[in-house]
Amino acid sequence: MLELTILGFLYEQPLHGYELKERITGLSGHVRPVSDGALYPAISRMTAAGLLDQHTEPGAGAAPRRVLSLTDAGRDRLRERLRDPKPVEVTDSTRFNTLLAFLRHLDDPTAQAAVLQRRLDFLLQPASFFYADGRPVRLEDEPDLFRRGMLRVARATGTEEKAWLKEAIAALTPAT
Amino acid sequence: MLELTILGFLYEQPLHGYELKERITGLSGHVRPVSDGALYPAISRMTAAGLLDQHTEPGAGAAPRRVLSLTDAGRDRLRERLRDPKPVEVTDSTRFNTLLAFLRHLDDPTAQAAVLQRRLDFLLQPASFFYADGRPVRLEDEPDLFRRGMLRVARATGTEEKAWLKEAIAALTPAT
């Protein structure tokens, strides 16, 4: 996922590691901070894999900056990952959000709509957190205060997300 | 997190690995599946750490079952982790949900309310996914369809979760 985030931000413009960190922090840092120990090795890996180009510039009164930009392979990789996300990237909200943040870079409305549709299909499946006798526990039947809270929040999120997905898919789909 | 989930389910009753897997799947499997390669090593680690006891029972027409139960140290560990969660367990919704699923095992309403309050404090901070000129981008100003969706869903979730947290904290706090 960190790799996707790096590809996404660099798709827009070249950035050095520190700037990249600031962008990532803005996107998801309040929820889960980015660590240098994850970021810099990821940059090295991706450079070794031919996804990134680097060139050095003097820093603003600090260490020299390594300015990173996407190679053609890097741009291709981003589009592939957006077009064809792994199942867990569709089901896990945190990961799906990362996808959404950069989905505009997939400049094909039909493919964009297909990704949203995969998420919608997942959300439309009946699902719950808890099961009793094999059947999902409904909000009203859950005796535990905290689990009732989980279900209540999940229900509100689901309702809003499904509504948005339907609208967005309609907006992306050319009228027949 | 897997460790917390294991502690939480075993707090209620002894289970063997396979049953544990079913419970975990019920809780979070639709979002992110549990793999044997994570579960069984976690069980071994926790047993070695003195958190779990094991005893063997014949299986139902399959391999013999390893029935797991919490030791006193295991029960203590669960209560500590619930009472004093790490920052990321408060900020990351997925992890916070895991906490919520077992928070009832912390049988001290004041401590339970304190955990909910930490989450509420986090949600009350102004936060956003995207920044322009250092200021958070508001839903209305976001030009990108997909990012607008993220913000819209996040707003709905936040509203509902804050409302629930306030109610729950009030319910847990004895009238003064």
Add this chain to the structure above:
DNA sequence: ACTAACATGTAATCTGTTACATGATTGA
């Protein structure tokens, strides 16, 4: 004098994914 922001990295450790590996019972 100290702290924050700038700027980059490595090493130990932990945790998780994916694939491999085995084997019995039950029902279609």
Add this chain to the structure above:
DNA sequence: TCAATCATGTAACAGATTACATGTTAGT
């Protein structure tokens, strides 16, 4: 006979966290 369910594990690899490590400039 074949698939699903039951039941447990290991090994290779990938990825992340935490702590360590260094050094400058600007502001209080």
